[in-house]
Amino acid sequence: MLRATLRSLAAHRGRLLLSALAVLLSVAFVVGSVIFSDTVRHTFDRLFAASAADVxxxxxxxxxxxxxxxxxxxxxxxxxxxxxxxxxxxxxxxxxxxxxxxxxxxxxxxxxxxxxxxxxxxxxxxxxxxxxxxxxxxxxxxxxxxxxxxxxxxxxxxxxxxxxxxxxxxxxxxxxxxxxxxxxxxxxxxxxxxxxxxxxxxxxxxxxxxxxxxxxxxxxxxxxxxxxxxxxxxxxxxxxxxxxxxxxxxxxxxxxLGTVLGVIRWVMLGFAGVAVLVGVFLIINTFAMLVAQRTRELGLLRALGAERRQVRRSVLVEALLLGVVGASLGLLAGVGLAHALVRLMGLLGMYLDPADIRIEPVVPVAAYAVGVGVTLVAAALPARRAGRVPPVAALADTEVSAVGRPLRLRAALGAVVAVAGAGALVLLARAESAGRAGMWLAVGVALTLLAAVLAGPALVRPVVRVLGLGMPRAFGPVAVLARRNALRNPRRTGATASALMVGLALVTGLSIGGASITASFDREVDRTLGADFVVQNESFRPFTSEVARRVGAVEGVGVVVRERFVPLRLALPDGSTHRTIGAAVDPELDEVARVEYAAGDTAGAVGADRLALDRRFAARHGLEVGSTLEAGFVGGRTAELRVGALVESGSPAPGGDVGAFLGLPTLERHQVAGQDAVLLVNAADGTGPPVLRERLERALADLPQVQVRDHADYKQLVRDQVAVLLYLVYALLGLAVVIAVLGVVNTLALSVIERTRELGMLRAVGMSRRQLRRMVRLESVVICLFGAVLGLALGAVWGLALHRLLALEGLTVLAVPWWTVAAVAVGSLVVGLTAAVLPALRASRMNVLDAIAHE
Known part of the structure; x- marks a missing residue:
């Protein structure tokens, strides 16, 4: 059996190549992220150790x-x-x-x-x-x-x-x-x-x-x-x-540093997990099709005396070898990826020495655990099906399969999981804290994704029929054949489309979240910011008091309100301590900002030894106007502060949802001197904003650490920062789409081999090479559109759930990036056409007589 397995693997090495590539990419991403984060940590550890005094x-x-x-x-x-x-x-x-x-x-x-x-x-x-x-x-x-x-x-x-x-x-x-x-x-x-x-x-x-x-x-x-x-x-x-x-x-x-590195590492490993998940679909599909194509071969082995467990073991050995090869190549590719990340960070301003790259013993262990483990798990179900092939199958001309009952069972199971996922998202909608809502979001996303994977094959027939309604008119009988080919094996179509679905769902959900963040911030700026100009650093770092002095001396300036970020430790009534970044502002806040108060007013918020708290935070901890609590400041000083106001959102001015704010005189009594983070500037009567902006920029020309922005500039700053994060997400999710494309290519290539005789008959009865290529391309497009429909629907659900989580943080505007949705749909067509190029070319080049005689 071992020799037969090795010969089978050698005979089908071309068919397994794309699956090995999927394993390679998945392992490379895991290895690259681990090596990169270890290298960064080692670099900083050496720096810290070299600079620290004995005491x-x-x-x-x-x-x-x-x-x-x-x-x-x-x-x-x-x-x-x-x-x-x-x-x-x-x-x-x-x-x-x-x-x-x-x-x-x-x-x-x-x-x-x-x-x-x-x-x-x-x-x-x-x-x-x-x-x-x-x-x-x-x-x-x-x-x-x-x-x-x-x-x-x-x-x-x-x-x-x-x-x-x-x-x-x-x-x-x-x-x-x-x-x-x-x-x-x-x-x-x-x-x-x-x-x-x-x-x-x-x-x-x-x-x-x-x-x-x-x-x-x-x-x-x-x-x-x-x-x-x-x-x-x-x-x-x-x-x-x-x-x-x-x-x-x-x-x-x-x-x-570890907190920051931990976020980077887990984000990268999260996307590696997406790549692994997408790769699983590809491997399952590949082995399922190989088992189906080798029905007669496996049946013959059974007829010659091979036991079921030997047949199963044969398929698993093929998967093991595939996993070892893919993991080995992925390990090498991961080291290369880590080098590329080091170079990339150098271009972005973090300079790491490639000679410092660390490859810890856990790296190869993780590589083979992911590569071999994922491949064996993905091949387990096809191996089980292989063991069930009866000896009589060796005499049959067609594939022995039974798709009815398992498909209904999967649909029912998917419906149950979908209900559980919907329940988690309902609990998210009712959550009152962001932490609890985040937990339910993770559960809901996982369950709804699992439900879509389970129920996907059951959705193939109704959805594909609708997607293909207009195709016969546009492309004629070839389109009918393409649609029927996609409907022939719903399990295969569903598994192939699921790989694409995962990436598109994440792109759609995160795009809705990003668009909602920027739209919410735009509305918040319009609603609360009354200043003509904001003076601040691009990275929100503080700046010296020289900036405020110069701004205050500019001709035409009416009022300048300073804002400083304040690390606070609040001793709550239940005995716990809450750490937050608050803000300290000048008492003239009302002249440059429109703060929405649930109770109290600005005079109470910035008065002596007073502070304002976010309404929701105060409600959760039993605080109200008049309550007192101990606040710890930088330098170890503490003070008893009285709650003077409750606000609908924690931030009185640009700088984020800080959760609390107080007056600058109070801060200066209890904390060592800090630095301003934001200046809010209004023009004096008789001075137009364009004139004042020119004067401000001239006065601050030799202080490049700060910039002068109006409302539109400030909104664009936030949009750009959100866009950078989204572009990073899109780039990383591109890996999942690449693996999904490999899955479509693999499915079509194996499908062409599986239907060799059928394609030969079509050519024999008059179908041209061009029509045959078109049929394969249309089949690919239908599969990808099916994945896009599932991905967009799932991503929309995730985006709405994410918006609910953002709403708990004060970002209440829901925005749908329709251009992104349209790009996803068009991109699916491009993916379908691209993935079908090689399989369609191979199908059209078949010799008609050899294809008809194919066994």
Whole structure:
């Protein structure tokens, strides 16, 4: 049996090629995503490990990661703490360090020097010691407050060389410096921009206070364990600070990065799962058709004494070999994909060294688990059918099959699963929290997809008949034959169309979600934003107070309202703690925004020690106007705040659904200084908006970190950001469509082989080669249109469910991207025609006499 299996596999290797390609693509996507995320993590781990001091002393509850990025707050501690720290037993050295991220570096040409992907721009002192992650590559260290070094990677990207002039825009002031040296990273630089100044003046230039520092770096004497030294330093300096070993500091930084990497990894693996699912349809279809075509061969084996389990094992061995070959090739392709992703990220601003690519032992395990496992699972049902082929089938001229009862059973089972999926979506519609709604959305999507796959074959006949109504008039009898061929085996047509259905359903559902987000935001801007202009950073990063000062001094400005993002920890009545990003605004909010209040007003919201909360959030936690709760701010300070208002949506101004807002005077009493994230500007009476915009842009021309936008510009910014995400989704889902096309090609190719004698008879009775090609193409188009109809219907259901989830977050407008729907329908026709090219060509080239004599 083994020899027979190997010979059969060799005889049908061409028929299995496309299935192997589907396995290859699925495995490659899994392997590529795992290797890429491991490489990024390893790169940052090395960077964090190389830059962390043996023990670091930080301000209590200093903001990190996203909190620091959004708030711009920079807590400090006394630089004088370095002296008592240096006296601790086991300390080799202790010194104050200044390191800030809320700076902008501007070149001679007025352009910002930095990454466009959100990587930070960091200004720090040049501390000569082995732990530094950079080394002097050119020039000399900076001396005094008019010199600086720049990292060589950034210098090369922005054409900066020694002797050029730069401006460092920091919160205390803007400083003009000369580049006196370039620093090269000793590890891979993922994209950050580093500027180094003289450590003796760093605190004054970057913090505005020569007696402050952002941390104290402590170096351990030889042989002193880091945890022991940390405890000694903590005992000497007291409880008012945070103490971390090098390992803890690296873990903290890696944990923040891990959240982002986790999202990227799971998104990529999610699309790999889609590719695997689509590949399963292709493999099932391929083996089912091969078993059907080999009915006489399998029947003969049974007649010669082969047992059912031997026949089943024969088919599974073919699947095993197919899976091993596909997984092996997919593993190699996955490594190539990881290299391509590294190169792509370099073009986008995240610079990774291809030499750092990590291939962990889990990678080949995952490759073969996916490739072999998926193939064996997909081939299990065809193998079972193969074992049931009776010996008498060897004498029959036609395929032995029974499609009636199983088809009815599948339809009934699909209906049951569809009802369960509909129930999950009903529960989603009734959910009051986004978290619970998201859970029901995942359940509903999974169940409705399973229902469509199960019931798909039962829908083939009614749907295909409707789709093919106009075809006979357009294409004549050839179209009738094409439609009948598609109806001949509903299971095969349903499985082939399901592969395309999955990709199209996801595209349709996510397109509806994306269109609803942009439409909702457009309406929200029109409804709530009363300012003539919005001044902000493209990436919503904060900027220095110099921007507000310049805007306020522009002739024709009527009112300027500042908004800052505020990381808050709210102690709720039930004893839990809720972390959110709030907003702090100037009391003149009503002049630039129209906030819809459910209770209270702006005076209550921004009054002393007051805050406003989202109405739905307050209702869930038993809060109302007059309730008090403890709020924790950056720097570890806490305050009792009274709820002064409830709003219908959490954000009082552009910046997102922040969940809470308060007055800037309240924030400034309880938190270290932060930075503005948004300026809302109104023109004074007598000044037209076009004139004011020109003046604002002229006043901010040398501050490239911010842009002036009117309503239309602000809407377009959000549309562009949503579009980038959707384009990424479309590109990734393109993989699923490619595999679906392979499925259609495979089905048609095997169908042509299966109907060789029939096609020969058609040619013998007068059908031309051109008509034969047209018949195969029309059959392909019908299959793809059937998949498109199912995909559009399923995607519409998912899109409506996703809109309900978005509505819980305040995005209530439903928008259907009709152009995308039309593109999906037209694309299905293109897919059908493309997939049929080779099978149609092969069918038309058959020798008529050989085809009639085919067994």
């Amino acid at each position: 670091t002393v930080l301000p209590r509850d200093a903001p990190e990661g996203r909190d620091q990025t959004l708030s711009g707050a920079q807590p400090t501690l006394p630089a004088a703490l370095a002296a008592p720290a240096a006296e601790v037993e086991g300390v080799a050295d202790a010194r104050p360090e200044v390191r800030v991220q809320n700076v902008t570096v501007v070149g001679d040409d007025g352009r910002r020097i930095g990454s466009s992907t959100g990587a930070p721009t960091i200004a720090t002192g040049w501390y000569p010691e082995p732990r530094r992650v950079v080394e002097l590559a050119e020039g000399r260290p900076a001396r005094g407050d008019r010199e600086a070094l720049l990292d060589r990677d950034s210098a090369e990207r922005h054409d900066v060389s020694v002797g050029d002039r730069l401006r460092i825009v920091a919160e205390p002031a803007t400083t003009e410096v000369e580049v006196v040296g370039l620093a090269a990273f000793t590890t891979t630089n993922p994209g950050a921009t580093l500027v180094f100044v003289d450590p003796d003046v760093a605190a004054r230039l970057l913090l505005g206070d020569a007696e402050r520092a952002t941390s104290i770096a402590v170096t351990a004497a030889e042989g002193v364990p880091h945890p022991v030294l940390r405890d000694r330093v903590a005992a000497a300096l007291g409880e008012g600070y945070t103490y971390r070993t090098a390992e803890q500091q690296s873990e903290s930084a890696a944990e923040e």
